[in-house]
Amino acid sequence: xxxxxxxxxxxxxxxxxxxxxxxxxxxxxxxxxxxxxxxxxxxxxxxxxxxxxxxxxxxxxxxxxxxxxxxxxxxxxxxxxxxxxxxxxxxxxxxxxxxxxxxxxxxxxxxxxxxxxxxxxxxxxxxxx
Amino acid sequence: xxxxxxxxxxxxxxxxxxxxxxxxxxxxxxxxxxxxxxxxxxxxxxxxxxxxxxxxxxxxxxxxxxxxxxxxxxxxxxxxxxxxxxxxxxxxxxxxxxxxxxxxxxxxxxxxxxxxxxxxxxxxxxxxxxxxxxxxxxxxxxxxxxxxxxxxxxxxxxxxxxxxxxxxxxxxxxxxxxxxxxxxxxxxxxxxxxxxxxxxxxxxxxxxxxxxxxxxxxxxxxxxxxxxxxxxxxxxxxxxxxxxxxxxxxxxxxxxxxxxxxxxxxxxxxxxxxxxxxxxxxxxxxxxxxxxxxxxxxxxxxxxxxxxxxxxxxxxxxxxxxxxxxxxxxxxxxxxxxxxxxxxxxxxxxxxxxxxxxxxxxxxxxxxxxxxxxxxxxxxxxxxxxxxxxxxxxxxxxxxxxxxxxxxxxxxxxxxxxxxxxxxxxxxxxxxxxxxxxxxxxxxxxxxxxxxxxxxxxxxxxxxxxxxxxxxxxxxxxxxxxxxxxxxxxxxxxxxxxxxxxxxxxxxxxx
Numbered sequence: 001x002x003x004x005x006x007x008x009x010x011x012x013x014x015x016x017x018x019x020x021x022x023x024x025x026x027x028x029x030x031x032x033x034x035x036x037x038x039x040x041x042x043x044x045x046x047x048x049x050x051x052x053x054x055x056x057x058x059x060x061x062x063x064x065x066x067x068x069x070x071x072x073x074x075x076x077x078x079x080x081x082x083x084x085x086x087x088x089x090x091x092x093x094x095x096x097x098x099x100x101x102x103x104x105x106x107x108x109x110x111x112x113x114x115x116x117x118x119x120x121x122x123x124x125x126x127x128x129x
Numbered sequence: 130x131x132x133x134x135x136x137x138x139x140x141x142x143x144x145x146x147x148x149x150x151x152x153x154x155x156x157x158x159x160x161x162x163x164x165x166x167x168x169x170x171x172x173x174x175x176x177x178x179x180x181x182x183x184x185x186x187x188x189x190x191x192x193x194x195x196x197x198x199x200x201x202x203x204x205x206x207x208x209x210x211x212x213x214x215x216x217x218x219x220x221x222x223x224x225x226x227x228x229x230x231x232x233x234x235x236x237x238x239x240x241x242x243x244x245x246x247x248x249x250x251x252x253x254x255x256x257x258x259x260x261x262x263x264x265x266x267x268x269x270x271x272x273x274x275x276x277x278x279x280x281x282x283x284x285x286x287x288x289x290x291x292x293x294x295x296x297x298x299x300x301x302x303x304x305x306x307x308x309x310x311x312x313x314x315x316x317x318x319x320x321x322x323x324x325x326x327x328x329x330x331x332x333x334x335x336x337x338x339x340x341x342x343x344x345x346x347x348x349x350x351x352x353x354x355x356x357x358x359x360x361x362x363x364x365x366x367x368x369x370x371x372x373x374x375x376x377x378x379x380x381x382x383x384x385x386x387x388x389x390x391x392x393x394x395x396x397x398x399x400x401x402x403x404x405x406x407x408x409x410x411x412x413x414x415x416x417x418x419x420x421x422x423x424x425x426x427x428x429x430x431x432x433x434x435x436x437x438x439x440x441x442x443x444x445x446x447x448x449x450x451x452x453x454x455x456x457x458x459x460x461x462x463x464x465x466x467x468x469x470x471x472x473x474x475x476x477x478x479x480x481x482x483x484x485x486x487x488x489x490x491x492x493x494x495x496x497x498x499x500x501x502x503x504x505x506x507x508x509x510x511x512x513x514x515x516x517x518x519x520x521x522x523x524x525x526x527x528x529x530x531x532x533x534x535x536x537x538x539x540x541x542x543x544x545x546x547x548x549x550x551x552x553x554x555x556x557x558x559x560x561x562x563x564x565x566x567x568x569x570x571x572x573x574x575x576x577x578x579x580x581x582x583x584x585x586x587x588x589x590x591x592x593x594x595x596x597x598x599x600x601x602x603x604x605x606x607x608x609x610x611x612x613x614x615x616x617x618x619x620x621x622x623x624x625x626x627x628x629x630x631x632x633x634x635x636x637x638x639x640x
Contacts, residue, residue: 039356042166042211043516049361073356 002030002068004090006081006115007056008046012096015128017056020094021063023124030066032088036080039073047071078114085119094124136258139488143496148191148489151184152497153504155192159199160505163206164512165523166213167347170200171459171569175339176527178467179534186471187486191493193467197460198250198497201400201443202505205242205436206512209235210363218400218439221408225424225431230363232427239509240368241378241429242436243502249386249437250498253444256390257451258491261480264452268477273584274596276453278605280578283455285609286395288567289616297563304554304563305571308333315576316583328543335466337535338572341548342565343459344531346555348524353556355520362516368509378433381411385437392438393445395457400442407438444494451479451487454577459566462573 005020007013017033024031033056037047048056048071060067072080085093097112116123142148162173173196181189204219209226222242229238288298311322312332323329370378385407392403411434412424424431449455454475456462468475473483480487505512535548558565582596589595597603 037359038519039358040519040521041517042213042360043362044359045517047359051361073358075356 001091002032002066002088003027004081004085004088004093005031005033006093006095006111007033007035007048008096009048009052009056010046011128012098014096015126016094016096017059019124019126021060021065023092023094024065025063027091029091030068031060032084032090033060033067033069034072034081034084035069036072036074036077038075038077076114078111078118081111081115082118085121090121092122092124093119094126097125097127132259132262135484135488136492138485139490139492140496142187142485142489143191143492148188148493149496151188151192152195152493153500155195156199156497156500156504158192159196159201160203160206160501160508160512161199161515162196163200163203164515165203165518166207166211167351168527169204169343169460170197171339171463171565172343172347172527173200174460174463174467175336175343176530176534178336178339178463178470179537180530181467182470182537186468186473187489189467189471190464190486190490191497193464194490194494195497195500197464198246198440198443198494198501200460201250201440202243202246202501203512205246205432205439206239206509207516209238209242209432210365210513211360211516213360218404218442220401221404221435222432222439224408225428227363228425228427229429229432230365230427234427234429235363235365236368237370237374237429238427238432239365240370240506241374241433243368243505243509244370245378245382245385245433245437246440247498247502248382249389249439249441250444250501251495252383252386253390253393253441254447254491254494254498257444257447257494258488260394261448261452261487264448265477265480268453271477271601272599273581273588274599274602275605277578277581277585277596278602278609279453279455280574280581282605282609282612283449283457284567284571284574284578286612287457287570288564289613294562295616297561298567301558301563301565301567302571304558305568306575308338308568309572309575309579315580328541332576333547333572334538334544335463335573336538337544337547338551339463339466339569340531340534341551342555342558342568344527345548345552346559348528348531349552349556350559351520351524362513365510365513368506374429377429381407381430381434382437384410385434385439386441389438389441389443390445393442393457394448395445400439403438403442404435407434410434447491447494450475452477454479456570456573459569462569465573 003020003024005016007017020031035048037044053069056069070084072084074080081093093115095112095115100110112125116125158173159170162168162170174193181192204214205222205226208214208219208223209230212223212227214220214223226238226242229235284302288302289295307322311329313320313330320330388407388410389400389403393400408431411430415424415428415430446458446461449457450461450464454465456465465475473479473486531548532545535544538544558568585595589598
């Protein structure tokens, strides 16, 4: 049992992380931080590198919550997150959501939407700031 | 100074607004493809060849030359920032360059690579301008038997000396020569290897072969290895160098140029050997100087030297191409094919037949080199962003251009089928670690070689002695034997330790 956090190294990911840690404390469980990539480009800023992992680890340790970081790779980021949630029988999933323009909606699918619709546990969608 | 005047004339015609625009497009496009690993200048040229049919020869060649130099430069950016050499010639740059970047000196590493490329490219191009006419006047004298021997030498060297495995090299050569044979025999009009197909009677267009092997093959290979863990990229600002960096860089630049140019001009072409030698030299010199030996942890000399050698050999390649019509790299093969498309016959007579074209080309190489420096130094952070392009989108674009190019060759669906076939071949040779260079070289050189052989044999009335009746030819044959045997002898007397290095090298080539 744990709170699953969808994390990317930007303000949305940070917001999800902060709320996720608070949620885990409230429920008295640990967190599983998931950071995924499609792995289809040479460089992916949303995938944690060595430095990013160290920073995140420090943040997690400082929170005092039991934690685990999973970095996965697959065709669909939402599927990756949901697979981890299912595996650890998540209490809740925490994700960051962002504003999308009409054109953006036309071109890109929304990972957040897929997670919210397909998840079998409560999903907490948070915004930065 | 006759050469200087001719070169100035070249500048006059290269410096029109239109030609400058083509040079800029070429340089930008070249850097674009150079930065992305797996896509090199050879592929870019093959893809663009059909697109440029509408241009006149000079403008197309100006653009191609820009792509070539740009590609050489772009490769260094990837090596330094990602430790993923975009091409085999950048392997040495990656060793010290990436260490420098990790120590927070990415800006200096990029700067020394860019300025070193500029220095080496400029000196190299000037050397081409001064050497090529001399060699061309000498080359007019040599006859068909010697030509045949020189081409044989180029093929043997490329297959056996470069790359890890001689067997794989010769397999590639055999495949290439076979492809080159398809079509009607030039002197007897007999159909060869056509299988009765009329479409094959004209032979297989080099564009279809090159685009298939380079573009489709690479796309299939990428599709088979689509998902890979992203690599940590090192953030970079605007490249610059301090006073100390300048004083440490200028000598390696010049030494690298001196090493790179002759190797580029030799039929054993390729930039692997000179970049390796330059790296070794700089490391030895640094050790001898004692004091602060940074090699192994990011020495600027280790970036400056190999990068200059790389670009000098890129320039050196133009000497055999322009003077003898002899390509020594994959990119040169495509350039040669481009010239043939425009009805230009590369060879000793090129300098006298098309002086305007050649001098404009050389002048625009110098201009392109300068543009490269002006454009690339400030744009380095933008180039680094290219690495974030997702592979599906990128290769979709490449496939589109590949099909468009192959179709435009003869406006027939048959060519598209051939394209797919050669794409499969391209995938297979990547899978089995067979080098591309001997294959492409054989496709383009094979038919030329046959013409020379026929010429020599016609003169001797079909007697084999016709191939040996020039002293120079015999000398070149001796070199061929030496080139074929010396690796075998060296392998026999050398400790087996070196095989490990070879295996590593092969891994890099395949990936």
